[in-house]
Amino acid sequence: MRERSAGFRRRYGASPLHLGAHLVALAVAAFAFYEIFSGGSVPLLIVLYLGIVIGHDLIFVPLYAGLDRVMRRVLAPRSSSRRVGVPMINHVRAPLLISALLLIIYSPLISGLADSNYFALSGHHLEHYLRNWFLITLALLLGSALIYAVRVVAWRRRTA
Amino acid sequence: MSATKSPGQDVSAPGRESRETADRSSRRSDHPSPSAPEFWRSPLRGPWLTSFLGTLLIPAVTLMLLTGFISHWAYYPEGTVAGRDLPVLFHIPASWPTWSYAVNQGTHVTLGLMTLPFVLAKLWSVMPKLFQRPVVSSFANALERISLLALVASVLVEFATGILNVDDYFGGPLDFNTVHYYGAWVFGTLFVLHACVKLPTVRRAYRTRGVLKPLLQGLPQTAPEPPVAGGLAPTNPAAPTISRRGLLAMVGGASLTMFAVEAGQSIGGPFRRLALLAPRGRVFGTGPNDFPVTHTAATAQITPAMTGPGWRLTAVGEQTVSLTREELLAMEQATHTITITCTEGWSTTQRWTGVRLADLARLVNAPKGAMLGALSIESDHGASFVESQFMDDRALLALRVNGADLSPDHGYPARVIVPNVPGTHNTKLVGELRFEAA
Numbered sequence: 001m002r003e004r005s006a007g008f009r010r011r012y013g014a015s016p017l018h019l020g021a022h023l024v025a026l027a028v029a030a031f032a033f034y035e036i037f038s039g040g041s042v043p044l045l046i047v048l049y050l051g052i053v054i055g056h057d058l059i060f061v062p063l064y065a066g067l068d069r070v071m072r073r074v075l076a077p078r079s080s081s082r083r084v085g086v087p088m089i090n091h092v093r094a095p096l097l098i099s100a101l102l103l104i105i106y107s108p109l110i111s112g113l114a115d116s117n118y119f120a121l122s123g124h125h126l127e128h129y130l131r132n133w134f135l136i137t138l139a140l141l142l143g144s145a146l147i148y149a150v151r152v153v154a155w156r157r158r159t160a
Numbered sequence: 161m162s163a164t165k166s167p168g169q170d171v172s173a174p175g176r177e178s179r180e181t182a183d184r185s186s187r188r189s190d191h192p193s194p195s196a197p198e199f200w201r202s203p204l205r206g207p208w209l210t211s212f213l214g215t216l217l218i219p220a221v222t223l224m225l226l227t228g229f230i231s232h233w234a235y236y237p238e239g240t241v242a243g244r245d246l247p248v249l250f251h252i253p254a255s256w257p258t259w260s261y262a263v264n265q266g267t268h269v270t271l272g273l274m275t276l277p278f279v280l281a282k283l284w285s286v287m288p289k290l291f292q293r294p295v296v297s298s299f300a301n302a303l304e305r306i307s308l309l310a311l312v313a314s315v316l317v318e319f320a321t322g323i324l325n326v327d328d329y330f331g332g333p334l335d336f337n338t339v340h341y342y343g344a345w346v347f348g349t350l351f352v353l354h355a356c357v358k359l360p361t362v363r364r365a366y367r368t369r370g371v372l373k374p375l376l377q378g379l380p381q382t383a384p385e386p387p388v389a390g391g392l393a394p395t396n397p398a399a400p401t402i403s404r405r406g407l408l409a410m411v412g413g414a415s416l417t418m419f420a421v422e423a424g425q426s427i428g429g430p431f432r433r434l435a436l437l438a439p440r441g442r443v444f445g446t447g448p449n450d451f452p453v454t455h456t457a458a459t460a461q462i463t464p465a466m467t468g469p470g471w472r473l474t475a476v477g478e479q480t481v482s483l484t485r486e487e488l489l490a491m492e493q494a495t496h497t498i499t500i501t502c503t504e505g506w507s508t509t510q511r512w513t514g515v516r517l518a519d520l521a522r523l524v525n526a527p528k529g530a531m532l533g534a535l536s537i538e539s540d541h542g543a544s545f546v547e548s549q550f551m552d553d554r555a556l557l558a559l560r561v562n563g564a565d566l567s568p569d570h571g572y573p574a575r576v577i578v579p580n581v582p583g584t585h586n587t588k589l590v591g592e593l594r595f596e597a598a
Contacts, residue, residue: 013298018357022303025353029310032345035244039338048334052316053309056283057290072401087379090402094410098417101277105418106437108329117328120459122452123569124444132436136421 064100068093085155091148095140102133194291197387198396204404205285206385206393207365208374212408213282214362218355220275225348227268231503232341234261235582237546238531238598254552258579259499262507265582266426269505272322273422277414279315281407288392304357311350318343326504328439375405425452425506428499440506448562449570451508454583457568460538462589471537471573473557477524477595485573489559491515496554502583512577514558517550517593526595533594534576534587543585546598549578557590 008016037045075089108114109129118126192199233248252260289308296302321340324330369385377383382400385393402410424435435441440452472482494516501507517532526532532550535542549555558577559566566572571588578586 011299013300018300019303021353021356022300022307025349026303026307026310028349029307029314029346031244032342032349033310035342036339036346039342040334044333045339048339049313049317052320053313056312056316057287061284061287076401087401090406090410093402094413097410098414101280101414102417102421102437105273105276105323106327106421108324108327109437109439114327114329117331118439120456121328121454122440123456123458124442128442129437136417136436140417 071096085159086148086151088148091144095137095144098140099133099137102136106133194288195293197288197389197394199291200288200394201396201398203382203384203394203397203400204402204407205288207361207391208369208385209404209407210282210285210392211358211362211365212371212374212404213278213285214355214358216278217275217282220271220278221348221351224268224272224275225344227264227271228341228344230264231261231268231582234264234580235337235503235585237549237581238544251546251548252580254549254555254579254581256580258497258554259501259507259509261580261582262426262499262501265501265503265505266423266507269322269326270419270423270426272319273326273418274415276319276323276418277411279319281411283312286392292390307350307353310346311354314343314347314350318347326439328504375408377403377405379403379406422505426501428507428509438506439504440502448564449567451510451570452506453569454502454504455588457572457589460536460541460589462538462568466537467568467573467589471591473574473590474592475520475524475595476592477521477526477530479524481524485559488515488557488574492519493559494553494556496556496577498554498556498577498579500577500583500586511562512556512558513560513563514556514574514577516553517545517555517557517576517578518553520557520593521550521595524595527597529598530595531598533592533596534590535592535594536587536589537591538589541587541589543576543581543587545576545578545581545585549581552579554579557593 005016012019071093072089075092103110106129109118109126110133112126112129115126118124194200230250230252233250234252236245237248237251252264296305318340321330321336321343325336325340330336379400379402382403384397384400387393387395420434421437421441422435423438424431424433425438425440432441433443442452444450469484472484473488474480474482492515493513495511495513497509497511499507499509521530521532529547531547532545533542534545545555555578556576557574558571559574561570566575571586571590574590575588576586576590
């Protein structure tokens with residue numbers, strides 16, 4: 001019995017339970033995909049599902065990793081870290097990251113692209129979303145700068 | 161700036177190119193490809209970080225699936241979406257506080273937005289796995305990778321469709337309900353599978369590193385996890401620029417910001433104005449009819465003639481009666497404060513006055529166990545309700561709101577208001593109520 005299961009493991013690469021669980025889960029997923037694809041345009045859905053993975057893994061992640069690399073070159077805690085024991089980089093990173101996420105999530109409203117839909121639904125036009133995003137970004141940057149200032153003062157007190 | 165580095169490469173400051181890489185085959189280490197372990201340099205990546213992010217996602221995803229299914233059953237009370245479906249397992253009883261569906265839907269939408277930063281961080285933490293060599297190492301690994309591809313695709317599609325829908329920007333040839341609902345089957349199933357498969361890895365990470373201990377380490381104490389062949393920890397780590405708790409604070413901060421700019425449209429009242437980016441976070445006045453609306457009378461192409469003195473409500477049961485608005489106003493009126501909630505997550509609580517649907521059901525001798533179909537004078541608009549929903553004491557054919565006649569945008573001459581159903585089922589501009597045996 002044990003040898004048989006060891007043989008299975010050698011050939012398959014994991015336990016029979018692993019195989020069973022994957023077959024059941026993939027069958028459920030296949031059924032759900034069937035329902036999705038029979039209810040809509042197949043080429044469009046293929047583009048949606050593959051495009052979103054390619055877009056995230058091969059465009060979005062390299063893009064933000066590249067921007068972060070640039071930021072690290074500019075703000076890396078090199079000599080400045082010897083003068084002040086609190087690195088500044090994350091106080092720039094965090095507000096910009098949050099602001100960028102807001103911009104992505106609310107892009108149809110901020111850009112005004114959703115205006116005709118929005119007007120048909122709500123009876124109002126999209127206004128102030130760009131301004132609000134800008135103000136939130138400003139508030140995040142100021143809040144982060146304030147926290148940085150507090151941390152620097154605390155660090156000076158500790159080292160003085 | 162070296163132009164030869166591929167995008168996505170995690171490197172620290174240029175002066176820090178580690179000396180030991182020069183000893184190895186120099187071509188490979190100078191220009192590693194993403195499939196080479198030394199390409200991935202973030203010192204934070206490792207089994208602990210991924211385990212911790214994954215652990216945080218378990219309650220969030222569970223709650224999103226739960227609220228999503230409850231909303232689905234509220235939307236299709238009589239059965240199912242077009243395709244084959246599970247039976248309806250739960251209805252929010254109409255007798256529950258009228259804000260119950262608002263809590264469900266506000267949680268689904270706001271929690272979804274709050275979870276997105278954690279999903280993106282989780283995906284970032286496992287990026288090296290995407291480029292693993294060999295592409296598959298065994299039959300078991302092939303199955304795992306196929307299920308992971310579908311898991312990642314479905315989580316991204318769920319979030320993208322959900323976000324576009326709450327931004328009032330989902331349309332075109334795809335049906336949101338089908339894609340988002342069956343997409344949740346794919347995502348939910350594969351999420352459970354993934355959590356089970358990775359359970360031993362998570363337990364090992366927590367046993368060796370501690371569950372919360374890495375959160376005690378500030379930047380000076382932040383060290384990479386020991387690399388294992390084919391693992392997540394970097395073989396060639398850069399110097400850290402942020403601690404693990406700093407990363408989690410950043411992701412959590414993003415999450416809290418989502419709450420701040422979104423939740424007010426679900427909570428309502430004075431909080432609505434705080435929802436600075438939410439689609440229904442705006443306040444346009446204090447009049448009785450100045451609360452938010454979905455689908456205006458102009459969009460529905462309703463003309464004054466359609467809602468003028470010629471308008472009649474036809475109620476059909478075992479008898480059929482036809483009533484003018486004056487006749488409806490002459491019937492016994494009930495007033496209730498009822499929260500209505502859009503499937504897109506926003507809510508508004510108003511004081512509605514009108515005729516109880518139960519009274520109308522009695523008037524026309526509705527058959528026992530009937531379903532109610534409400535039809536709008538706008539073509540193709542309507543909703544159906546089960547008996548426990550329309551027989552609730554607070555279920556109304558509303559004629560007035562906050563002491564004033566309904567405005568055209570809010571459904572003049574009469575609209576259905578039933579507690580704890582998706583707002584879109586509160587049919588406006590009602591022309592006909594059909595009480596029919598199910």
